[in-house]
Amino acid sequence: MSEQQDWNALSDDQFRAVFRSWVEANCPAHLRFMRKQRPVFDEVSEWYHKLADKGWLSPLWPQEYGGMGLDAAKHIVYVEEWARLGCPRIPDHGIGLTGPLLIQYGTQAQKDFFLPRILSGEHVWCQGYSEPNAGSDLASLRTSARRDGDDFIVNGQKIWTTLAHCANWILLLVRTSTDEAKRQKGITVLLVDMTTAGCTVRPIPNLRNEADFCEVFFDNVRVPAANVVGEIDQGWALAKAVLGHERIFLGAPSRPEYAIKRLERLAQDRGAFDDPGFVARYAKLRLDLYDLSAAFERFARVLRAGGVLGADVSVLKIFCSELYQRITEEMLTVAGEEARLWDDLHTGAGDVDAMNLYLDSRAPTIFGGSNEIQKGVLAKGVLGLPSSF
Template sequence: MAEQQDWNALSDADFRAIFRSWVEENLPPELRFMRKQRPVFEEVAEWYHRLAEKGWLSPVWPQEYGGMGLDAGKHIVYVEEWARLGCPRIPDHGIGLTGPLLIRYGTDAQNDFFLPKILSGEHVWCQGYSEPNAGSDLASLKTAAVRDGDDFIVNGQKIWTTLAHCANWILLLARTSSDGPKRQNGITVLLVDMTDPGVTVRPIPNLRQETDFCEVFFDNVRVPAANVVGEVDQGWALAKAVLGHERIFLGAPSRPEYAIKRLERLAKDRGAFDDPGFVARYAKLRLDLYDLGSAFERFARVLRAGGDLGPDVSVLKIFCSELYQRITEEMLTVAGEEARFWDDLQTAEGEVDAMNLYLDSRAPAIFGGSNEIQRGVLAKGVLGLPS
């Protein structure tokens, strides 16, 4: 039975202690600090179900829908402890994207059908946004949904769709109209069953021979009009609005914090702290990480006070992703010739997944809106420079 309590009435310290204690007791040891960044549902199903039974799977969903009902401040604590304790990333598009979208904009019938199946794990979701020619410039998407009686007929292609080969539903952005002065007009949100005829998924192997990403093709896929979320042609506003304070987590210090601890472990074992050049570079990385933590906390205070994040939050994503890259690059420098190997490096204090982290650090500067896009947001929205 899901536990219900007014978690927001607790102090941050008390909530942190309760959450930390429960996770330490219930998280299976083999799942802590998993090397794999994107485990599939079957690999974390036990943990997923434990969280759901406790009522702690969906931190920001209202309690009447099976969530914790956390405000922004408590959600930040939840995410911080999740990272600090080495919790694996669960398949979270249903929890973090589809669920909040339906709770805010869905019909009663949609909520009654979809939300319980997200919590049970019966429905595993993926996000159908990016296309071959519509990534950071998402509003230029071409996947089309044409009305045909009580259905829409969908044709097109999505790419970089995370874990699509493990999902059975996709939250899809499709173009339903080309009218209007802006490309953002005429985009609709659809809930699409990936087991329907005409849906084809092709995994894209990466350098680690993992298949986190996929291409998804739609060939005359028939989608009930009842699966439209919100209003037809108004999907762009929905897609933006549901992100809300989630934007802050693109700049959360957890990844660079983990990486610098692994750098320290490797550097101690390889004697790098005897090298003044390394010490100077390490000190710069450490100070930058402190600065990132301070900046993150400043934006977190805005959310705790009930405020909204402005365009300046983009600086977090840039700073965090590029610091993560610099830390992992230094790790390979310390590893020297050993950096050529895919296997984890051995040290007296344990393994160091140097190459794994280096490859992982390439992605955050691109996903969630590339850093070039984020710099444009800062230039226009903060500095007031012309487009």
């Protein structure tokens, strides 16, 4: 049965202790610190349902909808402990995107129908935003939705759709009008059942030969008009609103922290700490990680105090993703000729998935708004430089 209490009434340390104790006792050991960064629903459904039964699946949803109702401070603790304890990432588009969107903008009928099915795992969601010619420049999207009586007819293509091959619903941005002067106008949010005729998913294998991403094609897909969220042609503001909370967590130091521990394990086993050159490079990585953690904490304090993050938070994502790459590159340097191996490298202190982490580190500089886009945000929003486009 779902547990409800005012978690925000606890101190951060008290909540951390409660959360840590329950997770350590309930998160299945075989799912902790998974080699696979984005497991599909069936691989982690056991953990998903344990969280849902406890009422801890959706930390930011209000308790009236089955969530924990955490404030920003407690949510940061939740995310930090999740990473520290090695909990597997669950398919979370329903929890992190669709759910909050419906809670804020959905009709009562939409809330009553969709929210319980997200919590039960009956509906597994993916996010249909990016297109072949509309990724970082999302306002250029062209997937169309034409009104036909009580339905919309959807045609077009989405790409880089994470875990679409294991989802049965998609949160879709479509163009419902081309008459507006600004490209951000005329965009609408639709909730689309992916089992509908005309919806086709094609996985895209990544460097690790895993199908994290997919292409999704829409060929005269009929969607009830009742599945529009908010107002027709006004979906741009909704899309931006539900992405706002992502910005700080894209720069959380958890991935670099995990990687540097593996680097240390490998370096100790291979005798790299006897090399002054390695020690100097390692010291720089370690100091950069301290700086990243301090920067993350500075932005976290703003949220804890009830503040709003500015454009400068983009520096976290850039710093974090580039540091993650540098750590994993050093790991391959230490591995030497073994770096070519896909299999884990054995050490006296445990295995190190060196090549797996190196390949995983390629993606974060692209997803969530590429680092080039983030630098543009900093240039305009912090330095006040003119736009170059």
